[in-house]
Amino acid sequence: MNTLEESKSQEATGMKTDFNGQESALLKQHQIVKEFFMTDSASEMIESLNIMVENFLFSENLVRVTPEMRVHIVNQLRVTTLIAKLDRNKVVCSR
Structure with missing residues (x-):
């Protein structure tokens, strides 16, 4: 020093x-x-987000999906990707 x-x-x-x-x-x-x-575990969070997105995408009102709603869907999928990446790296973070 x-x-x-x-x-x-x-x-x-x-x-x-x-x-x-x-x-x-x-x-x-x-x-x-x-x-x-x-x-909650990462898999529980990802499953929850994916179920919400799937339910929405397979609803009868899909014709009424606005561009703003599509952005929200993409953002939710990006969050699931982030959660999965953080979960994969949590062993490194906990050292």
Whole structure:
């Protein structure tokens, strides 16, 4: 740990590197994700979202699906993909 070099580097770049705020935010995000998966399993959440989308898509009123509704459907499917990715990587996050 060479504080003189760090000080010169900070002066040269005009930037001060302070990771305390970032580390705290990352730890908080990690805790939120951890608690999220403790509530329900990823497969339960994905199944629930997919059932909602399937029920909607196979309803008789599909003709009345607006562009806005289609955007919501796509967003729900993107959420299921995110949940699946987070679930696959939760072993890495819990270390």
